[in-house]
Amino acid sequence: MALWYLCVLLLNVATISRSQVLWNTQLRDTSRIPSNFSRQERMATIEALKGAIQIPTVSFSHEKSNTTALAEFGEYxxxxxxxxxxxxxxxxxxxxxxxxxxxxxxxxxSLQPYLLLAHIDVVPAPEEGWEVPPFSGQERDGFIYGRGTLDNKNSVMAILQALELLLLRNYTPQRSFFIALGHDEEISGTDGAQKISALLQSRGVRLAFAVDEGSFVVDNFLPSLKKPIAIIAVSEKGAMDLMLRVNMTPGHSSAPPKETTISILSAAINQLQQNPMPNMFGRGQVKTMLQQLAGEFSSPINIVLRNLWLFQPFVSRFLEKNPITNAMIRTTVAPTVFQAGIKVNVIPPVAQAIINFRIHPAQTVHEVLELTKNIVADDRVQFHVLRAFDPSPVSPTDDQALGYQLLRHTIHAVFPEVSVVAPGTCIGNTDSRHYLNLTRGIYLFNPVLLKPADFRIHGVNERISVQAYETQVKFIFEFIQNADMELVGMPDSPHQHDL
Incomplete structure (x- = not known):
């Protein structure tokens, strides 16, 4: 699975800028603070993360969260x-x-502010299969275990930790910035990020850029690439939760009709799974970015990628064979909830199911809904959209894109082993979409180096290495200072905002 996850990242790389960005570092040349932390500071940093993991800030559903833990986390x-x-x-x-x-x-x-995002809540974590209790924050063999170590309390704590360490060194930023820590990202962020965004908008705030979770530095995922690669996601897929519902007159199971609500609904779901959404390979940026990545691979992969005019059908079919890479070339359809039946001897009057769609950037909610109705093609099936939003627009990555270039510059400084920094697409959803009204530049990047065995987000034995977390704190420490610099030739925003 981890191998294919890297394929996802690579196959969604947009144009890689080879040009060198010039930096005006005069703003803080004389006062830049080195990211050298004492042993005591490093130990306190690790203990702070462990303590955060021990607070079970679980979002169970849209109706239920551990509010006691959320309040405790605020105090913590x-x-x-x-x-x-x-x-x-x-x-x-x-x-x-x-x-x-x-x-x-x-x-x-005169410098336009930016936003750092992270979320406090985590998904549930049953203890079955865990090597240590999921909310223990225990350290083993150089790793801290627990729900939230990668998604996303590591970012919450690293942002605050980096700022704390800067302040203790008498740092004063030149560029204003915001830190937004949402408490319900795992259940769509409507009470957290959405309200923060509305608050900022009411104050007339416009952001230069925003940075959230969504991608990593990945190492040893593909044998063809010997060095780590940093992926900065510059867009994410849309989503739709669609309820399919069938109503019929109930009856006795001893004299069943030819079709029941369950069989009709099951047939509709089967139609959706047997007739997937269109393969969108060749639309958008995927084809172009594969061609531009060709030089990073050895033969024969580079030959194939340089000649997609010939090999496009082969590559397209190959990508369909794995669930992860398939998700990058089409809208995915996942039945996640099925409800029917009231008694063993009663033909159920109602059957309903919820289908979760993750919408390809080349499509819209409306297009996917119409395609779904045409595929099912049964008037007895009712369609009710429970939640939906279109894919996010692609954020700029050129030399004038301040947020992207700041990330790129900091990655090369903190991760000198990284050979390629490339923009990609996030197949999940983050709080960042709630801030589209405040900025065109939204970048999804979690400065953590992951190897295949470490990719356990939402899984059993979620963990982060001590070294990776210390590097994450260092990255943010450096990034905040880098944000005080300017790109040569880039005009800053003419808008002024009172924060």
Missing amino acids: IQRVFPTVFHTSFIKHEVVGNYSHLFTVQGSDP
Whole structure:
């Protein structure tokens, strides 16, 4: 699975900019703070993450979350990061009862602010199969185990930890920025990120860019690539939860009709699974980016990728064979809930199912809904859209894209072993989509180096290595300082905002 995950990342790489970006580093050349942390600081950093993992901030469903744990987490970060909470140029607000917004006021109001995102909540974690209890935060063999170590308390804690360490070294930013910590990302972010975004919009805030989770530095996923690759996702798929429902007159099971609500609904679902959404390979950026990646591979892969005019049908069929790569070339259809029946001897009057669609960037919710109705082609089946949103637009990656180039610059500085930094597409959904009204530049990147055995997001024995987490803190420490720099020739936003 991990091997194919890297294929996903690589196969969604957009144009890789080979040009060199020039940086104006005069702003902080004389006051740049090196990311050298003492042994005591590193130990405190690890212990802080362990403590965060021990608070079970679980989002169970749209109706149920562990609100006690969410409140406890708010108190916890105030204890662990006292400097962040008691610095005069930082304003802290609680939004939607459990989410947190930090406004960090910079000294130069001409520089447009940016946003760092992360989320506090985690998915449930039954203890079956875990080597250690999932909310223990135990350390074993150089790894910290527990739900949230990769998704996404590592980012919550790393952002605050990096800021705390900077403040202790008397750092004052020149560019203002926000930190938004949502509490319900795993259940769509409507009470957290959405409310924070609305609050910022009401204040007239426009962002230079935003950074959220969604991709990693990956190593040893493909034998053809000997060095790690950093993927910055610049878009994410859309989604739709669609309820299919069949109603009929109930009856006795001793004299069943030819078709029941269950059989009709089952046939509809079978139609959707036997007739997948169109293969979109060749539309959008995938074909172009494969051609541009060709030089990173040895023969015969590079020959195939350089000659997609000939090999496109072969590559397209190959991508369909695995669930992960298949998800990158089409809208996926996943039946996730089926409900029917009231008693063993009663023909059920109602059967309903929920289908989860992840919508390819080349399609829209409306297009997918119409395709679904045409595939099912049964008037007895009713369709009810429970939740839907279109894919996010592609964020810029050219030399004038401040957020992307800041990430790229920091990646090369902190991960010198990385051979390629490339933009890609996130097949999941993040809180970032709630901020599309504030910026065109949304970049999904979690500065953690993962090997195949470490990719356990939402899985059993989720973990992060101590070294990877320390590097993540270092990355954010450097990134915040880099954000005070400017790209040569890039005009900053003409808009002024009071934070």
